[in-house]
Amino acid sequence: MRIAMIGTGYVGLVSGACFADFGHRVTCVDTDAGKITALNRGEIPIFEPDLDRLVAASVSAGRLDFTTDLAGPVGEADAVFIAVGTPSRRGDGHADLTYVHAAAREIARALQGFTVVVTKSTVPVGTGDEVERIIRETNPQADIAVASNPEFLREGAAIRDFKHPDRIVVGTSDERARKVLGEVYRPLYLNQAPIMYTERRTAELIKYAANAFLATKITFINEMADLSEKVGADVQEVARGIGLDNRIGPKFLNAGPGFGGSCFPKDTRALVKTALDHDVPLRIVEAVLAVNDNRKRAMARKVSSALGGNLRGKTIGLLGLTFKPDTDDMREAPSIPLVTGLLDLGAKVRAYDPAGMEQAKKELPDITYCEDPYAVARDADALVIVTEWRQFRALDLKRLKREMATPVMVDLRNIYRRDEMEELGFTYESVGRGAV
Numbered sequence: 001m002r003i004a005m006i007g008t009g010y011v012g013l014v015s016g017a018c019f020a021d022f023g024h025r026v027t028c029v030d031t032d033a034g035k036i037t038a039l040n041r042g043e044i045p046i047f048e049p050d051l052d053r054l055v056a057a058s059v060s061a062g063r064l065d066f067t068t069d070l071a072g073p074v075g076e077a078d079a080v081f082i083a084v085g086t087p088s089r090r091g092d093g094h095a096d097l098t099y100v101h102a103a104a105r106e107i108a109r110a111l112q113g114f115t116v117v118v119t120k121s122t123v124p125v126g127t128g129d130e131v132e133r134i135i136r137e138t139n140p141q142a143d144i145a146v147a148s149n150p151e152f153l154r155e156g157a158a159i160r161d162f163k164h165p166d167r168i169v170v171g172t173s174d175e176r177a178r179k180v181l182g183e184v185y186r187p188l189y190l191n192q193a194p195i196m197y198t199e200r201r202t203a204e205l206i207k208y209a210a211n212a213f214l215a216t217k218i219t220f221i222n223e224m225a226d227l228s229e230k231v232g233a234d235v236q237e238v239a240r241g242i243g244l245d246n247r248i249g250p251k252f253l254n255a256g257p258g259f260g261g262s263c264f265p266k267d268t269r270a271l272v273k274t275a276l277d278h279d280v281p282l283r284i285v286e287a288v289l290a291v292n293d294n295r296k297r298a299m300a301r302k303v304s305s306a307l308g309g310n311l312r313g314k315t316i317g318l319l320g321l322t323f324k325p326d327t328d329d330m331r332e333a334p335s336i337p338l339v340t341g342l343l344d345l346g347a348k349v350r351a352y353d354p355a356g357m358e359q360a361k362k363e364l365p366d367i368t369y370c371e372d373p374y375a376v377a378r379d380a381d382a383l384v385i386v387t388e389w390r391q392f393r394a395l396d397l398k399r400l401k402r403e404m405a406t407p408v409m410v411d412l413r414n415i416y417r418r419d420e421m422e423e424l425g426f427t428y429e430s431v432g433r434g435a436v
Ligand SMILES: NC(=O)c1ccc[n+]([C@@H]2O[C@H](COP(=O)([O-])OP(=O)(O)OC[C@H]3O[C@@H](n4cnc5c(N)ncnc54)[C@H](O)[C@@H]3O)[C@@H](O)[C@H]2O)c1
Pocket: 006, 007, 008, 009, 010, 011, 012, 029, 030, 031, 032, 035, 083, 084, 085, 086, 099, 102, 103, 120, 121, 122, 123, 151, 152, 153, 154, 155, 262, 263
């Protein structure tokens, strides 16, 4: 199959590289000329484990290339995937569909022969109808089927998720589109990935419902963490105790500083807006958003209270800045409101992140960036574990303590154990572990 991938970001680049690895002939297109030039030089513009190797192998096999010119690859494609960004629209939280609509117009002009146009971007219900309308209006001769194929990969585990998905959702009622997408995903049948065919609008809603449900799970356990602290319970054992119930499951039950990232916040906001447009208030999802926003803002106060309630003139060291490990993505990371809060309370902030510091500098210009965790600890009044990178799980704690002005550790990811930390002489705070 010939595939054109429109948008070469986290989703477009990973999907394009994986499709090429399956044996398809893929061209990834992006309007960002700098990104395309870098990719053509063999540089990967994002941090994603193993992506460099996968891209290099498919490029040298002649199955993957990169361009800013959309018309050529779209004209030749059996399937054109739209994988452009759908950020929150400034002001109202709706999904901003400017990039999707612009891509649809450009695709329309370049189509030749029967082509399946597939939205892989996360888009509100009804966007497939609008994409189809735009294409038919721009190019009435176009022979197309517009399908929805939402993407469920997680940054940090994106290649694995793409190659071993829990399910593939394809939304279309067009037989020819089903056939083409069946061919595109055929290599995954070997991995026995269930492919679910449904209507386009249903596929669009499945993606939002999945993200809203996962965000709800995280927020639920975060509230249990707050209660655990008050009543002397341990939220990690509560999570294990409920997660062993098959009806609940153990995943997405780690208490922490609140969810962030490029998907959950914007997708829950967009779902709430879509539902309100249809007079169906989603009160659970609204509450999840409000609770999570409050929680992220409350983390600076948590650090302050670990230091007796006054941060003026204090130095706080942050370990991790990205919204989760194994990515450089800083979009809506909990570290952003945390840093803002700490600076507002009069603290100085030092930080280290294994992959996200270049991105972080754009969002957080007013902090000091350090070369490793021990440099962060130097003269710090407290250290805060913000992101659970693997390398923070086995720190030389004695060395850290020697570097610090006062040995206070606020572990927002519950990586360490209170008894061990206290034995080493740390004042140790974590999330939801009230049990003594
Ligand atoms: N990042 C994730 O983990 C993830 C997971 C599942 C779904 N999604 C969804 O996938 C979509 C893409 O997300 P992302 O994180 O890859 O975004 P991204 O911002 O990393 O990449 C989007 C890319 O599209 C390019 N672009 C914009 N308009 C274009 C056009 N007209 N033609 C060609 N290129 C264009 C941009 O330059 C950018 O490089 C979003 O809808 C997102 O919600 C993301």
